[in-house]
Amino acid sequence: MKWEVVIGLETHAQLSTASKIFSGASTAFGAEPNTQACAVDLALPGVLPVLNKGAVERAIRFGLAVDANINRRSVFARKNYFYPDLPKGYQISQYELPVVEGGSIKIHVGEMEKTVRLTRAHLEEDAGKSLHEDFQGSTGIDLNRAGTPLLEIVSEPDMRSAAEAVAYAKKLHALVRWIDICDGNMQEGSFRCDANVSVRPEGSDKLGTRCEIKNLNSFRFLEQAINFEVRRQIEIIEDGGKIVQETRLYDPDKGETRSMRSKEDAHDYRYFPDPDLLPLEVTEPLISETKENLPELPDQRQQRYVSELGLSHNEATALTANRDIGDYFESVALSSLKSGESLGNADFKLCANWVINDIAAKMNEEENLPSWAFRVSSDTVGRIILRIREGAINARTGKNLLARFWEEGRRNSEGRGNYIHGGAPDETDEIIREEGLGQVSDAGAIEKIVDEVLAANAQQVADYQAGKEKAFNSLVGQAMKATKGKANPQQVNEILKRKLAQ
Template identity: 45%
Template sequence: MVYEVIIGVEVHAQLRTRSKMFCACGTAFGLAANTQTCPVCLGMPGALPVINRTAVEMAVRTGLALNCAIRSHNRFARKNYFYPDLPKGYQISQYEAPICENGWIEIAAGDAKKRIRIRRAHLEEDAGKNIHDTGTNGSRVDFNRAGTPLLEIVSEPDMRSADEVVAYLKALRDILMYLEVCDGNMEEGSFRCEPNLSLRPPGQKALGTKVELKNINSFKFVKDAIDYEIKRQTKILSEGGTVRQETRFWDIERGETAVMRTKEEAHDYRYFPDPDLVPLKIEPEWIEALRKTVPELPAVRMRRFVTEYGLPEYDAGVLTASKALADYFEACVGLYDRPKTVSNWVMGELLRELNNAGADVTASPVGPERLVSLLRLVDDGTISLKVARDIFPELYASGKEPEQIVKEKGLTQVSDEGALLAMIDAILEQHPAQVAQYRSGKEQVLGFFVGQVMKASGGKANPGKVNELLKRKLAG
């Protein structure tokens, strides 16, 4: 039997605050273990938490970007469970009164758009990190991460395939990065996703038994884990078995999911309001002030790039996936009003060098002004398009201006008619058979002659001028 796949996703986005959710400890990644801790985030007796205002603002801005309703009255709760990386024996989170509710985002589902509903987005603190070193008798705990502010974003079970989940996660991650509330780094754990998956027979309204997937740190592994889990559950159900409600992790080496623990229900955590934190009231004026700080989001910007600049949807999608890249593109177009040309260079030469260097466009040594200077050298005939592409890696690596590289390498394009005619005459004399072919109607032979002239000139001949002069000579 072919079963219907039902998937919802929980995302934990680490907020880009300088300090933790309820104390003044820093949130920098990768520092020595247990150097960013204090009595509050270590859960010492008598230590009192204080809400991080910036984290609340980031949560509200995210909720607005996700089309959520913002609760004017919300409060924090204690989620009770025991685990070595949880110093207090409970996690401060939100339960009955989350800060954001009932939102949605749109994703591409094949050739159509699909709306994925957001059930809630709530603030909470992160736990520490258990470290299991091989060859030792025990494990250690690093509490640097304990207390780091998280925004947990919970979708409704609206997705029906691994591809839809990946599209949803990419769209959500792009929004968070546009808002500059999360850096989206999956490897460092600042953007963590936990798909919840169940299967049911077609036509059945009741949901099947849900399995949660953890330990997934890339979009590729998200797809792989979901596809594997669909096959696993399908096999169990087809053989008359019962799927158990549990949490499973993705084993990268084996390429399969494995049992991590039985899945807890909300009542297992014994939520109750945190007595150390008073209810949080968010005034409507504060919400409206934050609404004005929400930037143009990726989907809107993509549509504008198509309509305003006449770009293909593919180009617009690539350029707007990153706010910094979209800003770079628009800065170039502001200096050089040929959007498609700029798009080709940004998506081609620039992204190739950035990918090779493992760098973001914000670290590009070729700013908009230098890229535009190179394009203008092509427009005014100083260099050919081929030469411009050939010298781009040096432009990226050296920090030199385009004009300086062209001058040092003697790459100035030959446009002098007399010099070009001398080369053309010699080439036509060397290839009488091809001349006869062209004059008999095989005009495609022109490309052969252009190639010969470019070769003779060391790539410096002006291709437009060469074409013009060749046609004149061959017509005679």
């Protein structure tokens, strides 16, 4: 039998507020245990929650970005259960009335585009951490994370493969960073997914029994866990068994999921509206203000790059991987304009090429480099491209300059808390001038060099004339080498072809 996989994702995105969702304590990661937990986080007798407006604004920003409904009135509820890292004995979350409902995310898998519908996104507080390994024979509790604001984003069961689930998670991850509501740091747990997985015979419209895999904090684990779970479920059903609805954990070391608790052990959370918090009223001015402040969204930008700047779909996708790379690209294009030239005349293809193949590639070579920490400024890159466009230097010289500046930027920033650019626009011109890197476009001079190359390489000339195309490239290389790479390569090509044809 052929099986269809059905996946829905619940994603917890930690909102990037400086303080917690219901208290004034800091949300900064990595502090000494329990140093960022105030009376409210500790749930001392008599303390009360007060909602952080910043968390609400971020939730609204998300809702607008995915074209969802912003509920004008939503309600915080208490989810009651006992656990030592849950100080109040209940988690404040939104249950029946979430702040965001509906919306969708577009994903691409291979050539296929697909829309994943969102059910809802609601605000809630995170729990603290239980440290089972740090103390022998007992468990430590760190409440620094208790009360950290989370946006739980719930998708419809619209995904049909692990690849789709990963594409969705990546798209969502890029989006929350793009609109600046979450730092997306998966190692620190700022973005984590629970996957609801079930299988059903292909063609069936009835959902199979699902299992929920908790706390997947990398895209790789998400993919592996889903694939394992799908195989496990299919095997059970094909062996005549039944799937038991349960919560499972993924063990990355063993590459398998295992049961955490079954539906029978599920808590009765006894949700009810939190009487300490008034219903959350979202006003029209807040919505319109948030809308105005919303940046151009990735899908919009991608479309603009294709339709207005003439880039390919792949180029546009690469330049919208995050907001920084696209902003950088646009700034490079602006800096590459000749004087008096308008932005419409920029060589967007050339700039895109540089940013994707050189800048983005270099960014990827360095681990843990923030997406905004370009080693060379966009002004400098724009200046290099400008000089190429003017014919002052050739592309190879330009790339050499970039590599040199990049390395300089890396060295400048080494061991420091900040990032210092390598090179500068004017420095570009100085180096070109002082080191004589200017492109040789003097036809007479090039002809002379070509004559010398031809005379010294009779064998290659013969090979070329015998039909070996490769020999031509070798001759071009010899000529470029003779000019220390400064010759205009187009001219070299033309002159060489002309002479060989004689």
